[in-house]
Amino acid sequence: MSAFPLQVVVQVMHNRVGQPKLVQLKTNDNTGEVDGTEACRDRTCSWGGQIGRDFMGKRSATTLADTMLLVGQSLTRNRTLVSKGGKFELGFFAPGNSQKYYVGIWFKQVASVQKKKTVVWVANRNKPISTTDLSSSEFKLLEDGQLSLFFMKPKNNYSSDQVPIWSTNSTTVKRVIHSSIKVVLHDNGNLAVLSSSNGNIIMWQSFDHPTNSFLPGAKFGYNNLTNTSYILTSWRNSEDPSDGFYSVKLEPGGTVSFIWNQSHEFYNSGVWNGHYFGNFPEMRIGVASSYEYRSYANGSYFIYSVSDADPPLHAFVDVSGQLKAAVWQSETQDWMEIWTKPMPLCQVYGICGAFSICSDNNIGPSICQCLPGFEKHNPKDLDSLDYSSGCVRKNSSWCGDKDNFHVMPNMDLSKIITSANVLVVDDAKKCKSSCLQNCSCNAYAYHTTGSNNNSIGCLLWYGSLVNVRQHVGDDGVDLFIRLAASEDHLLISRKKISTVAIVGAVSGFTILLGVSL
Structure with a gap:
């Protein structure tokens, strides 16, 4: 665990043993509440604030160096299991600013100096625990040898139902003596259910999942x-x-x-x-x-x-x-x-989502830009480094014979060509016309290769356009993005682009010449 503001050592007398047992109370990183981490002489000792629950038959995790759970023992939101050498820790956590909770394993040494946990494994990754259910949630080694995560849902004023969230669902543990089963978190980060009666045979381990x-x-x-x-x-x-x-x-x-x-x-x-x-x-x-x-x-x-x-x-x-x-x-x-x-990052397929362009020249959230006529689908996703939601059209009233196209020069189509429909047509106008005739067509490209233009391709993209990328070099292909007639102000002609490029080149040459003089 991290450095704790509260370090209290109290002595608790246990009737069965008759000797004092040291109980160390610590506060939990996530909740700021007191956490009991025992230093006990046997597995029956209780911990501060939970003695009454122990007398009712509920045993909390004991520490034999805080490294194991025995049958019937559990972790709650304020309890963690630590590997023998103190390298890894298992417990409840909420990533970032999330209000959803999970049971996971993280680097304990790293968490002690950083507020953010470096999590390496999550049990219930697809089924989080709500804030409401957190207080009654347990991660428990059951009598049948299964590791189970569940919470208690009140049934009436007198009873509650156990609601399962996650389980190991292992069939192997049912063939061994339950009293010999224990759960250990190893110093390599592997959480394992072991059978000591069979020489510490692994019945289940997180490394397999x-x-x-x-x-x-x-x-x-x-x-x-x-x-x-x-x-x-x-x-x-x-x-x-x-x-x-x-x-x-x-x-x-x-x-x-x-x-x-x-x-x-x-x-x-x-x-x-x-x-x-x-x-x-x-x-x-x-x-x-x-x-x-x-x-x-x-x-x-x-x-x-x-x-x-x-x-x-x-x-x-x-x-x-x-x-x-x-x-x-x-x-x-x-x-x-x-x-x-x-x-670079733009080699990752779909990194920017639909109707976005990935640019290796940019860093951070700016690496993904919406295509002309589109806007971010969910701008808040950028805060969590998730660009995959992509972009959506700004104007919903599109698809007509007066629609036009924005040209994006020098594009790399190698990653999106497999999703295109190929037509054999005589010229670029027919390629454009074919796209206009279908409301599902969002973009087209017309490309000719060879000295006699004998290899002609009209590429049409229906539905979402994913993995658009700027070409590195100057032998890319023009990609035409469909726009509504009301978005003519976004249009850039190929002639204008060429003119800007020439003027920029001449200006740059003039500056360079002036510097050299």
């Missing part, structure tokens, strides 16, 4: 025998850990695929060459102690490791769709990104 992070020691790949696939999926935005648009997975061919909306691959790592993936030469930077790629008949996986003396290392799929690796810097008390893929 990753969210957006790939931690040292975790497997990234797939197992055909168990039908298990370790896929990393981005958060929806910086304050919403639900499944985002971007996922990263290891393919059977030995490459790492970057996928948008579970359907479109927009980048891959290249093949493993024994030391690093072809498109990831940055992996040669000596941050991890070792990398290992294993391929066998029933699956493949990639794993990396760090030494205990190394600073925290965090690899994750960002909300931007990029896979990033960052190392904790004790000097600056902050994360330092050591590599990011793909780069």
